[in-house]
Amino acid sequence: MRLLNRQHHRLPPGEWIGLFTDPTSCLPSWVAKTDFGFQPFPFPRAQPITVLNRTPLYNIGATSQQLLRREWPDDLEGDTDYVGAVQHVRVVTLLRGPHKDPCHLYVDFLTGLNFDPARWLWRDQTPLLAYTAKQGRTLLRATRQLSTPIAAKWPGLLPQTFKAEWQDVWRPVRPQKDAAFLWSIYHKAVAVNSWRHQIDPGIDPICSLCQREEETLLHRFHSCQATLALWNQAQSAIHLFAAEPLGPHPRFPWFLCIFGKGLPRRYRPFTHLWSLLRGTVMWTAWLRRNALVFQDAWWSTDHSNQRLWECLIDYGRRALLKAHHTGGSQPQQRARLLQKFEEQWAFSPALGDFSNGSMKWNLLPPRVGFFI
Numbered sequence: 001m002r003l004l005n006r007q008h009h010r011l012p013p014g015e016w017i018g019l020f021t022d023p024t025s026c027l028p029s030w031v032a033k034t035d036f037g038f039q040p041f042p043f044p045r046a047q048p049i050t051v052l053n054r055t056p057l058y059n060i061g062a063t064s065q066q067l068l069r070r071e072w073p074d075d076l077e078g079d080t081d082y083v084g085a086v087q088h089v090r091v092v093t094l095l096r097g098p099h100k101d102p103c104h105l106y107v108d109f110l111t112g113l114n115f116d117p118a119r120w121l122w123r124d125q126t127p128l129l130a131y132t133a134k135q136g137r138t139l140l141r142a143t144r145q146l147s148t149p150i151a152a153k154w155p156g157l158l159p160q161t162f163k164a165e166w167q168d169v170w171r172p173v174r175p176q177k178d179a180a181f182l183w184s185i186y187h188k189a190v191a192v193n194s195w196r197h198q199i200d201p202g203i204d205p206i207c208s209l210c211q212r213e214e215e216t217l218l219h220r221f222h223s224c225q226a227t228l229a230l231w232n233q234a235q236s237a238i239h240l241f242a243a244e245p246l247g248p249h250p251r252f253p254w255f256l257c258i259f260g261k262g263l264p265r266r267y268r269p270f271t272h273l274w275s276l277l278r279g280t281v282m283w284t285a286w287l288r289r290n291a292l293v294f295q296d297a298w299w300s301t302d303h304s305n306q307r308l309w310e311c312l313i314d315y316g317r318r319a320l321l322k323a324h325h326t327g328g329s330q331p332q333q334r335a336r337l338l339q340k341f342e343e344q345w346a347f348s349p350a351l352g353d354f355s356n357g358s359m360k361w362n363l364l365p366p367r368v369g370f371f372i
């Protein structure tokens with residue numbers, strides 16, 4: 001195969017070029033594959049080009065986009081001259097049918113692509129379009145198995161023996177959205193700037209809120225000053241529930257905040273509240289970050305704390321509604337459910353005053369304590 005042009009720059013062998021002779025059409029007149037004897041450089045302006053006799057050229061099927069081998073007339077002698085712009089184009093090759101016959105499909109010229117299927121691979125490294133139902137089943141099975149344990153995703157931070165408490169994450173009272181978000185944090189599947197920077201080096205890895213440190217998952221959901229303020233509020237609430245002074249207290253470590261592991265014994269009666277608070281802190285931290293990034297809106301610490309507290313009250317209101325609803329018309333069961341609510345939500349006046357089956361909620365968050 002030989003194709004002559006006047007350019008000295010080259011495309012590597014195995015790439016596809018298209019000749020665009022009609023400026024009003026987005027489809028090339030023909031496409032051809034480069035090889036070691038034919039490595040032209042794309043040039044956008046129409047120029048004369050000479051194709052040696054019997055060179056494999058392909059037309060493009062109008063609706064199927066499939067490449068159709070162009071037949072040369074038997075009596076053709078000599079080379080053929082064309083005039084057009086040469087573009088680097090994307091053609092994908094699939095294996096079709098029981099005999100795995102190769103089938104070439106035209107996608108677009110490279111600079112016109114919003115999405116380049118040749119650059120995407122499945123997790124098992126097969127090309128995007130080399131997809132079979134069998135392969136899909138295998139990939140789905142692998143997804144369910146989650147081959148990488150959480151400890152391996154947090155190397156050096158979590159012990160290899162770490163086991164997440166999924167029952168805590170998927171508590172029935174927690175909305176699915178919040179539970180799924182917690183699950184994503186555990187699996188490091190949240191698009192923080194540090195991760196986005198690895199995908200696109202043009203994205204700044206620095207935290208948008210503090211502008212000081214890289215926005216890793218640990219930074220976003222714990223150590224950023226903006227997030228620590230939320231944890232201070234959450235931990236202060238726990239101290240208040242346990243009738244402890246404002247402080248100073250040592251801060252809860254990051255794994256007690258993010259993973260809920262190691263709540264001190266004296267706070268065990270408030271485990272369920274800590275669990276809900278943890279989820280709400282991390283969700284609020286993410287909303288606070290997104291408000292700034294996407295809407296240029298700055299949430300103050302007071303605003304964020306107020307939101308955190310209102311979310312906790314919302315959980316409490318729904319728990320009370322459920323007790324009334326489930327209790328229904330059965331006085332004995334209703335009394336038992338309301339007693340359980342009182343134990344969980346009205347053990348201290350911090351959240352509100354409970355009497356005669358109704359709660360007067362404290363809508364203002366408690367004061368934030370001191371931490372060392």
Ligand SMILES: [Zn+2]
Pocket residue numbers: 207208209210211212213219224225226
């Ligand atoms: Zn930060």
